[in-house]
Amino acid sequence: xxxxxxxxxxxxxxxxxxxxxxxxxxxxxxxxxxxxxxxxxxxxxxxxxxxxxxxxxxxxxxxxxxxxxxxxxxxxxxxxxxxxxxxxxxxxxxxxxxxxxxxxxxxxxxxxxxxxxxxxxxxxxxxxxxxxxxxxxxxxxxxxxxxxxxxxxxxxxxxxxxxxxxxxxxxxxxxxxxxxxxxxxxxxxxxxxxxxxxxxxxxxxxxxxxxxxxxxxxxxxxxxxxxxxxxxxxxxxxxxxxxxxxxxxxxxxxxxxxxxxxxxxxxxxxxxxxxxxxxxxxxxxxx
Amino acid sequence: xxxxxxxxxxxxxxxxxxxxxxxxxxxxxxxxxxxxxxxxxxxxxxxxxxxxxxxxxxxxxxxxxxxxxxxxxxxxxxxxxxxxxxxxxxxxxxxxxxxxxxxxxxxxxxxxxxxxxxxxxxxxxxxxxxxxxxxxxxxxxxxxxxxxxxxxxxxxxxxxxxxxxxxxxxxxxxxxxxxxxxxxxxxxxxxxxxxxxxxxxxxxxxxxxxxxxxxxxxxxxxxxxxxxxxxxxxxxxxxxxxxxxxxxxxxxxxxxxxxxxxxxxxxxxxxxxxxxxxxxxxxxxxxxx
Numbered sequence: 001x002x003x004x005x006x007x008x009x010x011x012x013x014x015x016x017x018x019x020x021x022x023x024x025x026x027x028x029x030x031x032x033x034x035x036x037x038x039x040x041x042x043x044x045x046x047x048x049x050x051x052x053x054x055x056x057x058x059x060x061x062x063x064x065x066x067x068x069x070x071x072x073x074x075x076x077x078x079x080x081x082x083x084x085x086x087x088x089x090x091x092x093x094x095x096x097x098x099x100x101x102x103x104x105x106x107x108x109x110x111x112x113x114x115x116x117x118x119x120x121x122x123x124x125x126x127x128x129x130x131x132x133x134x135x136x137x138x139x140x141x142x143x144x145x146x147x148x149x150x151x152x153x154x155x156x157x158x159x160x161x162x163x164x165x166x167x168x169x170x171x172x173x174x175x176x177x178x179x180x181x182x183x184x185x186x187x188x189x190x191x192x193x194x195x196x197x198x199x200x201x202x203x204x205x206x207x208x209x210x211x212x213x214x215x216x217x218x219x220x221x222x223x224x225x226x227x228x229x230x231x232x233x234x235x236x237x238x239x240x241x242x243x244x245x246x247x248x249x250x251x252x253x254x255x256x257x258x259x260x261x262x263x264x265x266x267x268x269x270x271x272x273x274x275x276x277x278x279x280x281x282x283x284x285x286x287x
Numbered sequence: 288x289x290x291x292x293x294x295x296x297x298x299x300x301x302x303x304x305x306x307x308x309x310x311x312x313x314x315x316x317x318x319x320x321x322x323x324x325x326x327x328x329x330x331x332x333x334x335x336x337x338x339x340x341x342x343x344x345x346x347x348x349x350x351x352x353x354x355x356x357x358x359x360x361x362x363x364x365x366x367x368x369x370x371x372x373x374x375x376x377x378x379x380x381x382x383x384x385x386x387x388x389x390x391x392x393x394x395x396x397x398x399x400x401x402x403x404x405x406x407x408x409x410x411x412x413x414x415x416x417x418x419x420x421x422x423x424x425x426x427x428x429x430x431x432x433x434x435x436x437x438x439x440x441x442x443x444x445x446x447x448x449x450x451x452x453x454x455x456x457x458x459x460x461x462x463x464x465x466x467x468x469x470x471x472x473x474x475x476x477x478x479x480x481x482x483x484x485x486x487x488x489x490x491x492x493x494x495x496x497x498x499x500x501x502x503x504x505x506x507x508x509x510x511x512x513x514x515x516x517x518x519x520x521x522x523x524x525x526x527x528x529x530x531x532x533x534x535x536x537x538x539x540x541x542x543x544x545x546x547x548x549x550x551x552x553x554x555x556x557x558x559x560x561x562x563x564x565x566x567x568x569x570x571x572x573x574x575x576x
Binding site for chain 1: 351352353371372373375376377379380381382383384385386387396397399400401402403435436437438448451452455461
């Protein structure tokens with residue numbers, strides 16, 4: 001940090017220089033150090049573009065059969081024909097409907113149930129071991145039973161997505177509720193809150209930000225069960241399209257379907273984050 | 288000045304009466320509280336000190352109705368305590384404010400509860416809003432009334448917590464190391480503030496701390512508790528009157544009483560033997576070297 005000052009300035013500045021501060025290396029490799037916005041975007045784009053480049057290179061010069069690895073442009077082309085000719089929008093619509101219906105159904109039951117499990121030890125003792133037991137059961141294995149009980153209509157697809165998400169969701173909601181600081185609850189008790197007021201005015205509002213995060217994460221899981229759900233006698237939907245393409249070895253369609261699901265997930269996730277920022281502004285204060 | 292007097296409540300009924308109180312937590316081998324006898328008078332400011340594990344917080348929480356004793360009697364105004372009540376508000380060390388509410392909403396929280404709004408007349412509502420304003424001014428929070436708690440410093444957050452506890456006009460304010468997480472300068476300011484509040488509000492204050500200076504500066508009596516099992520060791524009457532300033536903390540009689548209490552805490556906590564052991568150990572190491 002040597003700096004030449006004009007003669008006049010040199011006269012004013014005391015001779016003794018401040019001890020040289022050892023230059024620190026950039027923050028990139030300091031544990032938990034913040035990085036600049038620019039660095040963030042450069043890295044994020046690198047992370048997204050590099051695999052795409054590798055894919056392009058591998059498809060073009062890797063000597064691979066297009067059946068195994070279609071080129072990105074081929075996938076894009078396929079997506080375009082799917083969108084314009086073979087009803088991508090319809091497939092997306094029905095899949096979004098199934099996922100959202102299954103997800104909402106499980107949220108509507110899991111939120112109050114998890115709130116009770118997290119608030120009352122007795123309900124926890126009654127229901128948590130059972131939930132823990134069921135959540136390890138593979139959702140796929142329920143397909144024959146679901147077909148037997150519910151049939152092969154829309155209900156069965158929604159049911160599979162419900163089974164895949166509900167049990168995890170209950171446990172996560174209960175955990176969110178248990179994480180409400182004891183002091184918040186006890187302060188309300190000493191101010192005279194009754195049981196109902198404790199849950200409605202303290203525990204639920206306090207857990208809300210964590211609950212929305214839980215919904216965001218379980219929404220992702222609901223999407224991963226889509227393909228499984230559309231194994232059940234479906235004749236439309238993104239998962240179904242992927243399964244059918246598998247039968248005819250249309251790898252480009254498989255790629256297209258996977259990428260479309262990924263993009264829908266990305267958009268949903270960002271919407272949840274936006275809602276989080278809007279609904280809980282006190283968590284995003286600067287300074 | 289260490290006269291172990293079990294009670295100085297006088298002729299009238301004590302505000303809080305603890306009689307032969309025991310507390311043992313599930314699965315614990317030692318009583319958390321063992322045979323506690325204590326009277327706390329109306330409008331008294333009593334502080335509790337003691338080594339960690341002496342049960343001072345447990346006793347406070349039992350008075351607050353947040354813990355239930357294993358045996359013995361706990362009376363407030365002559366009536367047995369059966370849980371938390373609006374006559375006993377509690378202030379915690381931290382994490383007790385509601386981050387989704389502004390400062391003013393936090394202070395007025397009890398107005399949302401049925402227990403405080405049974406007779407909801409318009410004059411009642413008006414009085415409450417006047418009370419909230421008065422508390423904002425008393426605590427120096429006028430300028431941050433619309434802020435969120437996590438925009439405030441730790442000291443300001445505790446002011447909000449105290450104001451919120453006072454909002455419902457409790458007879459007794461129970462404080463569990465409320466300034467334990469604050470820096471020394473902020474704590475000094477809070478000490479004078481809470482003493483002022485005590486005079487103004489005519490509330491009984493029961494204050495738990497691990498800081499002997501704080502206990503002596505604030506308390507009219509200092510109750511020293513000892514651990515394993517948790518029990519009352521000594522009760523000190525603090526002879527400094529009610530007009531106290533920060534200078535008192537450097538007065539010889541203050542310092543000597545502080546030293547007495549500190550020595551007694553060390554004796555009861557077994558820290559002295561730890562030190563001896565350490566010296567013996569370092570002596571042994573010196574020999575082997």
